[in-house]
Amino acid sequence: MDEFIPLSVPNLKGNELKYLTDAVEAEWVSTGGAYIDRYELEFADYLNVESAVACQSGTAGLHLALILSGVEADHEVIVPTLTFIAAVNPVKYLHAYPVFMDCDDSLCMDMEKLKEFCQTECDFIDNKLINNSSGRHIKAVVVVHVFGNMADMSAVMDIAEKYNLKVIEDATEALGTFYTKGRYKDRYAGTIANIGVYSFNGNKIITTGGGGMMVSTDSDIMKRAKYLSSQAKDDAVNFIHNEVGYNYRMTNLQAALGVAQLEQLERFISTKKENYSIYKSSINDDEMGGFRIFDFRDDIRSNYWFYSLYIVNPDKYPRDKIIESLAKANIQTRPLWGLIHEQRPYLHDQTYKIEKAFEFYNRIINIPCSSNLSSDDVYRVIDKIKVIHNKGVEF
Known part of the structure; x- marks a missing residue:
């Protein structure tokens, strides 16, 4: 029998063991440690953005991105049907409703149909896009860059501006992909919309075993993402929490892997x-x-x-x-x-x-x-x- 050829597995031939050993010897293995800060800084530098926030998974990042986009119960979010289910499940976490859109020839969301849906199936009232069939407020669009391809971001950003929609880029499959021409020339997948999210699962192009990253052009959004991902801790000494937060921070061990992977x-x-x-x-x-x-x-x-x-x-x-x-x-x-x-x-x-x-x-x-x-x-x-x-x- 010929040797097994897997579909997609990690490539751990760089400094992974060195950095992991360093983190273990320093005894910083949980959600604090130098490698988390280093990974966030180097990741942001790679993408040419101001800052990045590490989290436990791409799914956690998408959940936070929806919260930070103002999605609440009974809102609607336009999503692709051709994607991994993790891009859609966080909509349900918030008791909101997905509206499913078709794909185009890139496998990414069909922006012509998105535009048509907004024009023919909705009304724009008081700066809100209202779905005529449900009467609900459509708050956001989740755009997935499928398999390393890239969705038509120019089209979706124009639609979003016209109808006051927040755009979340699910770039979990597209770290390193960027436009080479056009309006967003040299902009990386995940850095164009309000918030971008990445994943480092074992089959992704770089991995931390699990884990994810969030980026945004808005520094206030990133500060709030870090706050919510760390249990919304307002006073670390006296354990004061003024909001419901989440245990969504990446561990230092994961980040050590991430730093080594990003180098390659x-x-x-x-x-x-x-x-x-x-x-x-x-x-x-x-x-x-x-x-x-x-x-x-x-x-x-x-x-x-x-x-x-x-x-x-x-x-x-x-x-x-x-x-x-x-x-x-x-x-x-x-x-x-x-x-x-x-x-x-x-x-x-x-x-x-x-x-x-x-x-x-x-x-x-x-x-x-x-x-x-x-x-x-x-x-x-x-x-x-x-x-x-x-x-x-x-x-």
């Missing part, structure tokens, strides 16, 4: 770009009419986090059969997430013209993309896909 981020991106180029040049319409590698936008420098195999003819090449065939060859792949509006907790929430998301759900498979993936492994995956293309899959 550009190298990881370079490797992932090289492997993506091999995949793309080998799996294309000329050589394999049944498959192609999904493109990233041409106006960004992507971080190439996940690679997507697009099935041109899913009737001939069923998605699940391809996944099964690759698994038999000891190659791990995965389908897209189940669309969120079809998940049990969200069956009764509003949707708007969900069409393209269904197409991509049936046609996309994520293939191995780790930053420590060798070119030999890439070619082994390609060879197996070619065999499937030429011989088909068993029914």
Whole structure:
């Protein structure tokens, strides 16, 4: 049996052990310690923003971002259906209501449909966008940059300005991606909207095992994020808390990992770009009419986090059969997430013209993309896909 090729695993070949050992020897292992401050400062410096706030997870960051955007019970938040469920669950934490939007050809939110929804399905009254079907106030939009691609931020920021909406960038999959042209040239994913959130789960481009980060162009928002994430502590000596806070701070051990990982981020991106180029040049319409590698936008420098195999003819090449065939060859792949509006907790929430998301759900498979993936492994995956293309899959 060939060696197992995982989908996406950490690359821990830098100073991780050195910094972790230092944190342990200093006995700062919890939510205080020098590495937390260092990680926040170096992360903000990388993104060219004023400050950053470390937290326990991307989900925790999104929860705080919604709170800081003024989302409350009975508000509505426009969200994508094609995303990981963590981008949507925090809306429910606040007893607010999601409204699900379709994706465009980038896999990110369809801004034309968002604009159309605001124009035709809502009224703008007293500086509030009101959903005609529910009568509720739409307060915010959560935009997810999917797989290292980037949503059309220029469009969503214009819509938000017109209708007084807060925009939250879920950049959990797009650390290092930035625009190379246009209105937001050189701006990183997560740094354009009111608040941006990142994740450092084990499969992300850099990892702290768990953990996340928040950034904002508003320094007051960042101060309040740190306050709320630290149990809203107003007097640390006498344990005085004037608001309900959260235990959402990152640990020093996690931050030590993060500092070491951030040092290697550009190298990881370079490797992932090289492997993506091999995949793309080998799996294309000329050589394999049944498959192609999904493109990233041409106006960004992507971080190439996940690679997507697009099935041109899913009737001939069923998605699940391809996944099964690759698994038999000891190659791990995965389908897209189940669309969120079809998940049990969200069956009764509003949707708007969900069409393209269904197409991509049936046609996309994520293939191995780790930053420590060798070119030999890439070619082994390609060879197996070619065999499937030429011989088909068993029914």
